[in-house]
Amino acid sequence: MMLRLYSPAKVNLFLRIVKRRPDGYHELASLFQTIDLCDTLSFSFNSSDTLTCTDAAIPTDHNNLVWKAANLFRRKTGHAFGIKIHLEKNIPAQSGLGGGSSNAATTLWALNELRGRPATLAQLIEWSGEIGSDITFFLSNGSAYCTGRGEIMKFLDPLPPKTLYIIKPEEGLSTPSVYKNLCLDKLIPQDPLQTLHSFQTGAPHYYNDLEQPAFTMMPSLAILKQRLLEAGFETVLMSGSGSSFFCLGKGVLPPLPGFFVTKASFINRSDHDWYSKGS
Numbered sequence: 001m002m003l004r005l006y007s008p009a010k011v012n013l014f015l016r017i018v019k020r021r022p023d024g025y026h027e028l029a030s031l032f033q034t035i036d037l038c039d040t041l042s043f044s045f046n047s048s049d050t051l052t053c054t055d056a057a058i059p060t061d062h063n064n065l066v067w068k069a070a071n072l073f074r075r076k077t078g079h080a081f082g083i084k085i086h087l088e089k090n091i092p093a094q095s096g097l098g099g100g101s102s103n104a105a106t107t108l109w110a111l112n113e114l115r116g117r118p119a120t121l122a123q124l125i126e127w128s129g130e131i132g133s134d135i136t137f138f139l140s141n142g143s144a145y146c147t148g149r150g151e152i153m154k155f156l157d158p159l160p161p162k163t164l165y166i167i168k169p170e171e172g173l174s175t176p177s178v179y180k181n182l183c184l185d186k187l188i189p190q191d192p193l194q195t196l197h198s199f200q201t202g203a204p205h206y207y208n209d210l211e212q213p214a215f216t217m218m219p220s221l222a223i224l225k226q227r228l229l230e231a232g233f234e235t236v237l238m239s240g241s242g243s244s245f246f247c248l249g250k251g252v253l254p255p256l257p258g259f260f261v262t263k264a265s266f267i268n269r270s271d272h273d274w275y276s277k278g279s
């Protein structure tokens with residue numbers, strides 16, 4: 001039996017960092033949304049574990065979050081099996097688009113389906129926080145308000161549909177180093193619940209507290225943002241810890257040789273199905 005599933009990217013429509021925690025992580029509050037820029041994962045049972053990927057730069061050993069997810073699922077359910085996984089990579093790495101986390105969430109969902117649903121969605125959600133901060137979100141319906149490390153999740157109704165451009169320079173950013181460069185006292189102490197409300201009442205306020213450290217590390221990002229705003233887009237915001245941006249509104253893209261550029265739309269999944277394109 002083979003299962004082939006999309007594994008969508010996400011954007012953070014706003015991202016507020018509230019404080020640094022004693023465990024080294026940061027307390028955040030963010031509105032996450034899945035988009036139809038997707039990897040594809042294929043799963044079939046096998047005598048041993050194998051992972052292949054269309055992108056040679058992606059590690060396929062036990063460090064890949066896909067294996068952390070498979071091992072978590074086997075440990076929690078007590079199910080023992082080998083699995084063959086093929087990953088078609090489209091979501092750029094080190095972009096803040098959550099590709100690795102999405103692959104892990106897709107793996108949890110897929111293995112649960114293939115094994116006859118030994119776990120409830122609530123259990124998958126609870127377990128997912130053990131292997132990363134952003135994995136939990138992808139088990140939502142695609143629109144969620146996340147707090148804590150990112151793993152405390154409030155499901156939201158789907159947001160009004162939007163199309164956007166995703167732009168990423170060749171150079172990526174590592175999440176831990178962006179957090180290390182963050183100066184908390186430089187941030188504007190906005191109330192995230194008020195920001196969430198702004199999205200639900202049709203007057204969205206977009207911001208990302210991680211732009212400050214990312215722009216310090218890579219000054220070309222501030223120039224890129226300015227250029228995209230001058231191209232006419234109403235909103236240009238870095239996603240997650242960068243280095244990608246999303247652009248909303250009626251701009252005309254300037255030439256961006258060497259950049260990853262794609263058009264995308266918000267997607268959501270229905271309660272009992274995984275993500276599909278055009279959903």
Ligand code: C5P
Pocket residue numbers: 024025026027028131132133134148149150175176177179
């Ligand atoms: O949890 P995850 O492995 O995705 O996080 C990667 C890194 O990002 C962490 O090791 C930490 O440095 C940083 N991080 C953080 N606060 C968060 C999420 C991630 O400091 N809420």
